[in-house]
Amino acid sequence: MSTVTYAPVATAATRPVTAGEPTAASAPTIGGMPRYARAEREALADLLLAVGPDAPTVAEGWLTRDLAAHLVLRERRPDAAGGLLLPPLRGHAERVRRRIAARPYDELVAQVRRPPAWSPVSNRLVDELTNTMEFFIHHEDVRRARPGWLPRDLGAGLQSALWRRAAPLARLALRRFPADLYVQAPGFGELSVGRGGEPLRVVGAPGELTLFLSGRQRVARVQLDGAATAARRLRSANLGM
Template identity: 40%
Template structure:
């Protein structure tokens, strides 16, 4: 089984057992709305584009609101989970390129559900091969770090490293999933350490928080 299929199966189990009204790490989104996003992303790209153009605050997106409102009942929520299981149409890149497009997306949103709320779950003990699969895809996610005022290096406890921005600066150390969470903005929930010269760390943190 591919890693994207493995992660989708795990995410589906979590979604079925979660409280749909529980908060997630995504500002303004509860579990039900995050699930609506997953379905819209793969099966309703036009509505997703309309939501992006509308530029409404998180939790007020028109297209997502319609999906979310239809999933208010237990039956409606279960049906929405079933739609996510069905996945994107075969012609869609979300289907035939799912390993590259959806795998890390699923990992991040899975942790959004697991670690949201007042009693966040601990990081999962994932197989080393799955962490390695996330590591291999971090390059694209790390492009945003090129705007950092100092150099940035990514590192794992196993000793793997990758330069996100050349130059002296800071090192972000954590398991690949934790690094993916940090880079995508889930910084308080991510178990990542930032090290380097004090002035570099201060400059980097100021940039990251801004």
């Protein structure tokens, strides 16, 4: 079996944390527990304002204005949010998103920063469950489209929270992939998935695996060890939802 390795896993050699980027110490808390979803939301809103409405993102075809409109739709337009997952409703969702994107940019970012009083995906009961991964991914969509980006030092708490969400995402995204896959987040956990075939190991920090499994393979710092053909196929697979 040939072996191929891509994009070494990021280690402690990451750039220093800068203002506005959440860490375990800076994340707001509720009942003594860090609120990572809130920290990522605030940091994304700060970054959206800093780069302006026409900055690129990792999401193909989307500028920062488009990304902000997507987040506003997801939280504030449940009639259209179903189109984010259901193909028959995607046309309606995209029309609504475009109308939202035409609003003043500062207004969009303010709505990203402050969710509605109640939303199916953003109320206090489900916020950490539904939004930690969502806002981490989109924060990185903006960060990693900028020249010279480097991974953040996320801290063990946020990495653990992301692994709890990345593990079921891996089972969903990779369940039909034609290989015997082993997904490993050293120090956090591992799982096996896939339809069977050539063995392939996917190794990375939980945050990097989260990006990889959500279709951001191009910017995710993960290591693939195994058959070269299977690794190339996984690198180019459509893993996004």
